[in-house]
Amino acid sequence: MIGRMAGRLPSPVGGGQDSSQDESWHDQSTRPTTVRASVRILTQVRILTEEPQDVDVAVEVEGTLHNRSAAPHTTIDVIFVMDNG
């Protein structure tokens, strides 16, 4: 599928990129931190023992940090408010 799609796209720009640009591309701290949708699948059974077997599954989607990097200052203020109503 990707091959078919790639065939229709123009060739990548900057075919003659120098290696120093490549290095900065791999430099973690210049990549922005974003949110990604992480998927986790939980199953009722993990080993199939019968034929057929009915299995319940849960799909959990969570917003997680991608390219996590420490903030310039890592100390925080936390205020707990307990609802006792």
Next chain:
Amino acid sequence: MGKTHVLVDKVMTKVIYSYYVSKDCLEKAAEAVNGTLRQLQRGDRLALYTTHCTHNAVTGNRPEKHFPLGPLGTDTESVFENLTASVCRHGTQTWDPPRPNPSMTDVVLCVATSLDSQDLKKGRTHIILLSPATYVLHGVSKTFPDLYIHRVNPAVLPFRREPELPDTVCFNECCKKVFVSNWNSYQSLPGRLKLIVNNARSKQPVGDITDVSIDIRAREGCEVLECFGSKDISHLRLGQVHTFFARLRLNKSKTRQVDLESVNPVFNSSLDVNGLRQDLVTAVAFGAIKVHVLDVQLYSRNSIHSPNCWNYTETPLIVIRDLGGLAPPVDQSLDLYKRYYFHKFTNLTTKLAAVEIGNTLAKPWEIDEGTEKILERMAKEIRHHERVRRYEYDSRQKLPLCPGPIAPEATHEWLEAIWNKRKTKRRGMTGANEEELTQLMDGVDRLNW
């Protein structure tokens, strides 16, 4: 004589009936607070407030400060343990007399305002509101745009106020720094708080995920019988969780082994997540057979890209057809059913939930022990919700509104005495030791009956 009578009434009211925060919920909140302290480090500051003052016969309906914002010290953990234990001992809002509650937005604004003069850390101040109830906090972000607010439900099931079941998470600008946990989907309380603290120390993300669409693509030997839950998520914020359930029918003999030689780049990239490829290679080495039964497909958009740009992720589900020499994998069924039953009962009105859970528990042979324990806890909470709704109907219909802005509860002298004793102790002068502190708190607790 009259005093004793009031004492007896108060004891009875506290022991039998609490308002929407159940005893279990309050205890879980206390556990959560104490557990979170272990994630804090030198240089962090913390504070403790409650939404109500429960030290007197008539519940105070304004927030009360229990620990003024201060640095994490060597004795903070033990002080917090004592303070939270005291909060639990005093229980929750009494039924009688029924008093109106200010909106939670006003409560949070009140707490935030009282902290305003204390040079809060810019971009790194987090209010963790441990509440089981529906309180959309419109407008807090507008007044305090720098504050992060986390609405975390500590109860085994959240309490949806009347009218039940509307969607109660706002994704507009007015709530852009309000994050909700364990509300629509189950999230582990200690896990969530740990993550809140860790994420607070990281650079905040750019861009928002919207229009998430999930689907299950079954493969050979797998049939999707039923699905529960929504396949669409309008907004997915950092730390937000959405769960979706399915029942599959698997035919062992028709399933296909995971293709580790696949040339599909998308599938290959999904194997490179979380060391999955290595697991699969190891499995083969141990003579095990792992089969690829389905893929969860996920499409989404991110506001950092153009509106017609879609992100695609595939997550495979791989199960074992033959264990070979592998150690048996960790059982996930309890985690699964925690999520499933949370989802089920939060999507039913209290009345229907009570009936449903009764039916489920009436067939204990169909559920395992671990799940039964959770269901019993949920059943207890549902019964509590039933009582609370009846109380609301009977006694709270004609209460006047309690408009804001509100000021915090005046600090009890004995509480200030505790804070001062701690200050003296920290300065190295003769002050209270821990035992004295506990005795002092117990003593004044009794005085306030």
